Amino acid sequence: MAETHTYTRSSGSSKLAGAMAAALAILASSQAQAQSAVLVEAGNERLRDDLQWLADRGVIQLSTWSWPLPLAAIDAALAARRSVLTAADRDALADVEIELARQRVALGGGVALRGNTASHPAMGFEAPVRADAEASAWIEGTRGPVAGRLQVRGLYQPLTSRQSNFNLEGSYIAGNVGGQVLWAGQLAHWWGPGQDGSLIWSNAALAIPGIGLKRGQERPFETRWLSWLGPWSYELFLGQMLHNQFASGTKVFSMRFQVEPLPRFQLGFSRLIQWGGSVGGDGLDALGDAILGRSNDPNGAVNNEIAGFDLRYTWLPGGNPLTLYGQFIGEDEANRAPTEYLSLVGLQFKHTWAGARLQWYLESADTMANRFFGLKDGTPGIAYRHSQFLDGMYHEGLPIAHFMGGDGRANSIGVSVAPVQNPYRVRYGARYLRAEVNPGNQTVNLAFPAADTVKLAELSASWYTRILSVRAAKVHLGLSFLDSRNTGRDTGVKFGVEVPL
Numbered sequence: 001m002a003e004t005h006t007y008t009r010s011s012g013s014s015k016l017a018g019a020m021a022a023a024l025a026i027l028a029s030s031q032a033q034a035q036s037a038v039l040v041e042a043g044n045e046r047l048r049d050d051l052q053w054l055a056d057r058g059v060i061q062l063s064t065w066s067w068p069l070p071l072a073a074i075d076a077a078l079a080a081r082r083s084v085l086t087a088a089d090r091d092a093l094a095d096v097e098i099e100l101a102r103q104r105v106a107l108g109g110g111v112a113l114r115g116n117t118a119s120h121p122a123m124g125f126e127a128p129v130r131a132d133a134e135a136s137a138w139i140e141g142t143r144g145p146v147a148g149r150l151q152v153r154g155l156y157q158p159l160t161s162r163q164s165n166f167n168l169e170g171s172y173i174a175g176n177v178g179g180q181v182l183w184a185g186q187l188a189h190w191w192g193p194g195q196d197g198s199l200i201w202s203n204a205a206l207a208i209p210g211i212g213l214k215r216g217q218e219r220p221f222e223t224r225w226l227s228w229l230g231p232w233s234y235e236l237f238l239g240q241m242l243h244n245q246f247a248s249g250t251k252v253f254s255m256r257f258q259v260e261p262l263p264r265f266q267l268g269f270s271r272l273i274q275w276g277g278s279v280g281g282d283g284l285d286a287l288g289d290a291i292l293g294r295s296n297d298p299n300g301a302v303n304n305e306i307a308g309f310d311l312r313y314t315w316l317p318g319g320n321p322l323t324l325y326g327q328f329i330g331e332d333e334a335n336r337a338p339t340e341y342l343s344l345v346g347l348q349f350k351h352t353w354a355g356a357r358l359q360w361y362l363e364s365a366d367t368m369a370n371r372f373f374g375l376k377d378g379t380p381g382i383a384y385r386h387s388q389f390l391d392g393m394y395h396e397g398l399p400i401a402h403f404m405g406g407d408g409r410a411n412s413i414g415v416s417v418a419p420v421q422n423p424y425r426v427r428y429g430a431r432y433l434r435a436e437v438n439p440g441n442q443t444v445n446l447a448f449p450a451a452d453t454v455k456l457a458e459l460s461a462s463w464y465t466r467i468l469s470v471r472a473a474k475v476h477l478g479l480s481f482l483d484s485r486n487t488g489r490d491t492g493v494k495f496g497v498e499v500p501l
Helices: 011-028 045-056 071-079 087-103 284-291
Strands: 107-116 131-143 146-158 172-177 180-185 210-215 232-240 251-262 265-275 303-315 322-334 337-353 356-366 409-419 427-437 452-465 473-484 488-500
Touching: 045 087, 045 337, 045 356, 045 409, 071 087, 087 356, 087 409, 251 284, 265 284, 284 303, 303 337
Parallel strands: none
Antiparallel strands: 107 131, 107 488, 131 146, 146 172, 172 180, 180 210, 210 232, 232 251, 251 265, 265 303, 303 322, 322 337, 337 356, 356 409, 409 427, 427 452, 452 473, 473 488
């Protein structure tokens, strides 16, 4: 049976949360027209795929690889959408509107039940089930420039002994001030263009609680000196990790900046730093040392960081989007620049066939430093690890970044099929993945605690139906076939039901 942990908020965090709540209450009293503060966290695979379809086909201008994603950014993109649409484009727009209607509710709530009978770790963008079963309930609302959600999750038989049986993941309070979304809570992130993984921040592990600041809409600079960068956005985040075994109270500071200097060419820069806690100082000086990259300075505070860039470019042969993307994250630094890169590359193709929208992808990831898919020998044992932050880039024993953890290699292929104008908005999916994980038997990686070769085949379907509510409930059903060198073959069912009330 997994241990149950309790996280106690520090008095400083309580004061900060109280001050923010008071500020948002003042904002809520305003009746002026304001942008939405709603944030859509990582894990909504249907919405991501539909927005990608529209963006890659030039219907809207929006990046879909930096989550949580502000609803204001989506609304602005939809308001400026292209007027000439195909039947497939209109179908994608209809699916987006169904999802957004669930986000725009003035006051509501809901319950959800999810299961993962195969008990394997998350291996993709879809909202993960980090236990045999999970139940959640939430209440949410938005008014003018203020939005929030309180969500409680209960886990039955968590995947690791470090996880709590209860958490508040998905909860947040946010205010849109001057087009910037300031928020506090515990929201799942995903930074990068990868379909199955991110080398710097994904939703494979429990979301880190903290405060964040993000640009509400993606617009170009007005000055001619910077307007060439095209639509841009940024995100800053400051949080604290939970249930660390060795470095208790470890803080996290992360930042991201992304631009679109050319049509359909997007470029992003990301950085994630561990600092403070029982390893280093928690003051502003320690944070300043971390931001300035003094991790190798004997006079500076100890910190651990990864940083790098990602890029994505889309062609339109015959009007069908063909996208090439990559992500490269440095595990070490020299001369204040990332080195010892981890690598991820992928290819996407979107088209219509037999009255359906199809989205294909191929993806390959290598999380051994400086190996580059076998082009070099690589440097084993350093990816997502640190000599003093002994918990590494793992939260509750699960990877903060790519689902494999360090020193792994994965190749995957998948397709999503969305029949146009289906009354239940049915979506089918198929995927095959092969991964070589944890060859060094690193004990910090509880997702894959021993060297293994894993093969996963998945079939899935999702749709909407009416269950005790006016709004449509969302149902997800998946069948997985897992072949592990260590544990043999296993067949499992993944299911989820979200019922808004």
